[in-house]
Amino acid sequence: MPCATWVCLIDEMTRSVAENRKARHDYFIEETLEAGLILTGTEVKSLRAGQASIAEAYAVERDGTLQLINAHIAEYKGGNQFNHEPLRPRQLLLHKREMDRLTTSIARAGITVVPLKLYFNERGIAKILLGIAKGKRQHDKRASIKDRDWKRDQARLMRDRG
Numbered sequence: 001m002p003c004a005t006w007v008c009l010i011d012e013m014t015r016s017v018a019e020n021r022k023a024r025h026d027y028f029i030e031e032t033l034e035a036g037l038i039l040t041g042t043e044v045k046s047l048r049a050g051q052a053s054i055a056e057a058y059a060v061e062r063d064g065t066l067q068l069i070n071a072h073i074a075e076y077k078g079g080n081q082f083n084h085e086p087l088r089p090r091q092l093l094l095h096k097r098e099m100d101r102l103t104t105s106i107a108r109a110g111i112t113v114v115p116l117k118l119y120f121n122e123r124g125i126a127k128i129l130l131g132i133a134k135g136k137r138q139h140d141k142r143a144s145i146k147d148r149d150w151k152r153d154q155a156r157l158m159r160d161r162g
Helices: 006-013 022-026 041-048 096-107 138-161
Strands: 015-019 027-037 058-062 065-069 090-093 111-120 126-135
Touching: 022 027, 022 111, 022 126, 022 138, 027 096, 027 111, 041 111, 058 096, 065 096, 096 111, 096 126
Parallel strands: none
Antiparallel strands: 015 111, 027 090, 027 126, 058 065, 058 111, 065 090, 111 126
């Protein structure tokens, strides 16, 4: 069903394949950036079918490149004997300056790079939204939940008072 607003049109143009909702619960996201992926043909077909999970994925620097580890892209059902491995490391495509900034961030203690969203952009190219994140402790997670619940109750009270 088509939408009338331009926001909805942008959402239709960038179709989300997988989202890591737990990342915002487990980490403080300091900064985000978009990166490309080097994929094989069967991986792209599987992504277009929505067969991906990035819930336990992370990015690490290996051999001078940034690689996505533990991202699960299911095997393509119509593939032949040359189908891809579901959990293989996938190279991320970044500009040199972004790569240098990320590797220095990873070298600092407590900083990790987590994927937030895997999607196709308006040109139909697979992209991944990465977050430079710092891990939350248990009391931080509880405080986030408490703040979220209070804001929800506050909005409900304001709506009822009218």
